[in-house]
Amino acid sequence: MSALPVDSLKSLADLHPKPSHLTFQYGTAGFRTLGSVLDSVMFRVGVLAGLRSKKLDGKTIGVMVTASHNPEPDNGVKLVDPRGEMLENAWEVHATTLANAPTTDAFVEALSAFVKALKIDLSKPARVVYARDTRPSGPALVSALEDGIKAIGAEGRDAGVTTTPVLHYLVRAINTKGTPEEYGEDSEEGYLNKLTAAFKKLVAGKPASPPLIVDCANGVGAKIAAKLSESLGDTLRLIPVNTATTTPEALNNSCGADYVKTSQKLPPSLASQLKAGQRACSLDGDADRLIYYYLDDRSKFHMLDGDKIAALVAAFVVDLTKAAGLESQIKVGIVQTAYANGGSTKYLSERLPVKCVPTGVKHLHHAAEKYDVGVYFEANGHGTVLFSPESLKTLSSHQPSTPAQSTALNYLVQLTNVINQTVGDGLSDMLLVEVVLAHKAYSGEEWDSLYVDLPNRLVKVVVANRNIFKTEDAERRLVSPPGLQTKIDELVRRYNGGRTFVRPSGTEDVVRVYAEAIVRSQADELAFRIAGLVYDETGGDPARRPVEFL
Numbered sequence: 001m002s003a004l005p006v007d008s009l010k011s012l013a014d015l016h017p018k019p020s021h022l023t024f025q026y027g028t029a030g031f032r033t034l035g036s037v038l039d040s041v042m043f044r045v046g047v048l049a050g051l052r053s054k055k056l057d058g059k060t061i062g063v064m065v066t067a068s069h070n071p072e073p074d075n076g077v078k079l080v081d082p083r084g085e086m087l088e089n090a091w092e093v094h095a096t097t098l099a100n101a102p103t104t105d106a107f108v109e110a111l112s113a114f115v116k117a118l119k120i121d122l123s124k125p126a127r128v129v130y131a132r133d134t135r136p137s138g139p140a141l142v143s144a145l146e147d148g149i150k151a152i153g154a155e156g157r158d159a160g161v162t163t164t165p166v167l168h169y170l171v172r173a174i175n176t177k178g179t180p181e182e183y184g185e186d187s188e189e190g191y192l193n194k195l196t197a198a199f200k201k202l203v204a205g206k207p208a209s210p211p212l213i214v215d216c217a218n219g220v221g222a223k224i225a226a227k228l229s230e231s232l233g234d235t236l237r238l239i240p241v242n243t244a245t246t247t248p249e250a251l252n253n254s255c256g257a258d259y260v261k262t263s264q265k266l267p268p269s270l271a272s273q274l275k276a277g278q279r280a281c282s283l284d285g286d287a288d289r290l291i292y293y294y295l296d297d298r299s300k301f302h303m304l305d306g307d308k309i310a311a312l313v314a315a316f317v318v319d320l321t322k323a324a325g326l327e328s329q330i331k332v333g334i335v336q337t338a339y340a341n342g343g344s345t346k347y348l349s350e351r352l353p354v355k356c357v358p359t360g361v362k363h364l365h366h367a368a369e370k371y372d373v374g375v376y377f378e379a380n381g382h383g384t385v386l387f388s389p390e391s392l393k394t395l396s397s398h399q400p401s402t403p404a405q406s407t408a409l410n411y412l413v414q415l416t417n418v419i420n421q422t423v424g425d426g427l428s429d430m431l432l433v434e435v436v437l438a439h440k441a442y443s444g445e446e447w448d449s450l451y452v453d454l455p456n457r458l459v460k461v462v463v464a465n466r467n468i469f470k471t472e473d474a475e476r477r478l479v480s481p482p483g484l485q486t487k488i489d490e491l492v493r494r495y496n497g498g499r500t501f502v503r504p505s506g507t508e509d510v511v512r513v514y515a516e517a518i519v520r521s522q523a524d525e526l527a528f529r530i531a532g533l534v535y536d537e538t539g540g541d542p543a544r545r546p547v548e549f550l
């Protein structure tokens with residue numbers, strides 16, 4: 001076991017001092033806050049990524065610098081494990097501890113203790129691949145990250161400006177290179193070629209879909225959508241819009257998947273372009289979310305969110321397993337969170353097993369791995385479909401007994417290629433949706449009519465301390481502050497079809513309130529009443545009480 005390179009660590013760490021007044025936390029989406037205060041965090045994450053790689057025998061670890069759908073001044077960083085999945089839970093705590101060591105000396109001391117406790121063999125090689133989105137704070141933060149990677153003696157590979165899902169793909173592709181599980185060529189181009197080739201096979205012989213408007217949130221998705229559009233050619237005509245990646249403050253501003261989902265509105269920039277009946281979709285700032293929508297004949301806006309995508313895709317996979325004669329061997333299951341619309345949960349659970357897990361992709365991903373085919377989507381449009389290793393084996397060894405079975409089997413195999421198996425990808429999900437719509441010959445309206453969404457409302461409550469909020473039952477009930485859940489239960493009972501829950505956000509300093517009911521006005525009223533209750537019960541200042549709270 002060699003020792004920590006203390007001198008190089010200290011001299012480089014001194015260039016990235018921790019701001020004394022801040023505490024950082026590795027939350028649902030890694031570290032995320034104002035880009036201007038993240039320098040020390042980036043350096044330390046670089047060191048930690050190197051150590052994680054050493055711990056895993058030199059396997060490549062990914063680091064993504066992004067704040068996704070958040071405003072442009074925000075930034076963040078998250079680590080990606082060797083199979084392209086989110087960082088293992090236990091290390092989130094280590095990341096938080098190391099990020100908060102107050103001085104260089106304290107940091108190096110914490111590092112030594114950590115290396116000892118985890119028995120990390122420092123003589124092992126270390127490799128890190130990293131990328132960033134288009135935020136202006138990105139380049140400086142990446143340079144701090146590179147110092148960290150250098151300080152621990154790891155080998156760094158800069159994947160440049162790309163989307164979060166591309167980075168996840170790269171990590172798995174690099175780590176499986178030359179093995180029987182090879183995931184694909186380890187480049188952005190390799191990924192896009194893989195998606196395009198599978199998509200072309202899946203839609204061969206189907207009538208071409210109408211051109212699709214893709215709102216890129218003025219983020220990094222614009223870059224990848226342009227490349228994808230080129231490689232798709234006429235197979236699917238994409239019209240990327242909101243592609244102003246260098247315009248100050250444009251990122252996620254009145255556009256993108258989060259804007260559409262939260263405001264339940266068309267991005268104003270699309271108003272003059274979108275025709276009645278035409279489909280469009282929105283990505284978020286790092287292109288791992290996708291929301292579809294269309295305007296009906298009366299120009300009314302209809303949203304097709306993550307729940308609708310899950311319903312569409314799950315039914316398609318089930319149909320194909322039946323047609324391939326694999327229905328008894330490959331069972332499809334769904335994973336949702338409490339934010340899934342009650343309409344979708346009812347529709348899906350009448351047909352398939354449905355599990356509810358806490359918010360955050362890692363929870364959904366892990367639960368989905370337990371099914372033969374696990375379809376997971378957050379209502380906000382982040383999700384994917386996972387095929388278990390056994391299902392993949394079944395697909396490659398199954399002997400179809402009719403030409404129809406053979407066709408269905410081939411479709412299933414190509415689905416595993418068009419779907420990103422490491423993490424949700426807005427663009428790969430978009431191709432998946434287009435495949436299903438082409439096969440079913442569905443318009444947006446027909447897809448929308450699978451089930452009816454219950455009116456719902458999401459409200460943020462700024463509280464003095466969101467850490468006092470503790471939940472149970474997949475975040476559907478509060479256990480703390482004591483007594484609050486009972487009051488919520490009393491209120492919700494008065495609303496027809498009412499459902500509500502309160503949980504602390506993992507990415508913002510707020511508490512979120514979700515409510516739904518049979519009627520729109522009741523869903524709104526319930527949400528604002530609960531928001532008022534939470535505010536008052538947890539010491540909110542009456543003088544600053546938001547006017548909409550009831």
Ligand SMILES: CC(=O)N[C@H]1[C@@H](OP(=O)(O)O)O[C@H](CO)[C@@H](O)[C@@H]1O
Pocket residue numbers: 028029068339359360361378380382504505506507508512
């Ligand atoms: C209601 C909602 O959309 N919450 C989002 C949001 O988490 P919060 O913990 O609610 O802040 O960001 C997460 C990371 O992107 C995402 O996984 C999650 O779905």
Ligand SMILES: [Mg+2]
Pocket residue numbers: 068069284285286287288289
């Ligand atoms: Mg995102």
